[in-house]
Amino acid sequence: MANTTRVAVVTGANKGIGFGIMKELCVKFEGLVYLTSRDEGRGKAAQQELAKLGLSCNYHQLDITNQASIDKFAAYIKNTYGGFDCLVNNAGFAYKQAATEPVGVQARDTVGINYFGTLAVCKALFPLLRSHARVSNVGSSAGMLKHLNGDEPHASELKKKMASDTITEAELSNLMNQYIESANNGTHRQKGWGSSTYCMSKIGLSALSRIQQRHFDTDPREDLVVNFCHPGYVDTDMSSHKGPLTIEEGAVAAVYLALLPPNITSPKGQFHWFDCKLIDWVTTAN
Numbered sequence: 001m002a003n004t005t006r007v008a009v010v011t012g013a014n015k016g017i018g019f020g021i022m023k024e025l026c027v028k029f030e031g032l033v034y035l036t037s038r039d040e041g042r043g044k045a046a047q048q049e050l051a052k053l054g055l056s057c058n059y060h061q062l063d064i065t066n067q068a069s070i071d072k073f074a075a076y077i078k079n080t081y082g083g084f085d086c087l088v089n090n091a092g093f094a095y096k097q098a099a100t101e102p103v104g105v106q107a108r109d110t111v112g113i114n115y116f117g118t119l120a121v122c123k124a125l126f127p128l129l130r131s132h133a134r135v136s137n138v139g140s141s142a143g144m145l146k147h148l149n150g151d152e153p154h155a156s157e158l159k160k161k162m163a164s165d166t167i168t169e170a171e172l173s174n175l176m177n178q179y180i181e182s183a184n185n186g187t188h189r190q191k192g193w194g195s196s197t198y199c200m201s202k203i204g205l206s207a208l209s210r211i212q213q214r215h216f217d218t219d220p221r222e223d224l225v226v227n228f229c230h231p232g233y234v235d236t237d238m239s240s241h242k243g244p245l246t247i248e249e250g251a252v253a254a255v256y257l258a259l260l261p262p263n264i265t266s267p268k269g270q271f272h273w274f275d276c277k278l279i280d281w282v283t284t285a286n
């Protein structure tokens with residue numbers, strides 16, 4: 001008989017906003033919640049922290065930049081549950097402003113985790129989503145198109161491509177690779193890209209989320225929905241604890257999108273602010 005246990009998965013859940021998302025989902029998600037982390041020790045310690053709060057979750061290792069780790073997790077979910085119902089793509093990375101690595105290295109690493117890592121997880125796990133599944137991508141205000149502010153006319157051309165309703169996943173990945181290449185040879189500004197590798201990675205994730213919803217719209221499975229959000233400026237290691245929001249406040253929009261009720265007509269493939277307000281990602285200039 002098919003296993004009908006409802007399952008939710010959170011990436012990068014051992015600390016920060018991901019841990020805040022876990023706290024909420026452990027209470028609100030009707031089913032099992034998987035805390036995943038790239039480091040098993042840190043993940044299991046976080047699971048114990050939740051247990052101390054009276055919250056129960058399951059654990060599995062998942063490094064979003066390691067294909068073997070992704071494949072192992074996907075096989076585990078398939079073999080154990082047959083499928084799953086909710087994915088929060090929270091894991092992310094940003095170099096500190098004072099980082100001394102060359103911009104090409106920063107672009108490779110940051111886009112590698114935030115864009116290509118998330119994409120690899122989705123490619124492996126999306127086939128396992130059940131009808132009515134919800135996907136919540138943790139983007140950023142840094143992923144708004146205004147940050148594509150390199151030299152004209154290339155910046156405007158890039159914005160147009162990113163915001164296109166017909167751009168394919170392969171075309172987007174090609175653009176992200178072109179960005180890394182141009183950062184490597186120092187021509188990224190001339191080619192229209194912005195200076196922040198983090199912004200470029202999150203613009204890629206935003207554009208990807210819109211493509212993913214287009215695929216869901218024609219998927220034979222019923223009612224698959226993906227949205228993306230800016231969690232706010234949150235007090236975490238990533239912000240060097242400068243953000244004013246708590247991890248619980250930073251989790252609000254991602255959890256809202258993860259728990260959208262069945263058979264909604266909207267939001268789908270849309271960007272949300274940390275207070276859950278809808279933002280038009282294509283037309284918002286600021």
Ligand SMILES: NC(=O)c1ccc[n+]([C@@H]2O[C@H](COP(=O)([O-])OP(=O)(O)OC[C@H]3O[C@@H](n4cnc5c(N)ncnc54)[C@H](OP(=O)(O)O)[C@@H]3O)[C@@H](O)[C@H]2O)c1
Pocket residue numbers: 011012013014015016017018037038039042062063064065089090091092093113117138139140141230231232233234235236237238239243
């Ligand atoms: N904090 C903010 O103000 C802010 C603002 C806008 C958007 N965001 C976004 O919110 C999300 C969470 O950020 P945060 O502030 O909570 O950052 P954080 O405290 O640095 O936590 C990031 C999490 O992602 C994990 N991670 C990094 N690389 C990974 C990989 N290859 N595989 C699996 N997990 C990986 C980290 O694991 P380790 O512990 O092993 O490093 C950690 O669990 C990110 O997507 C970030 O871009 C944050």
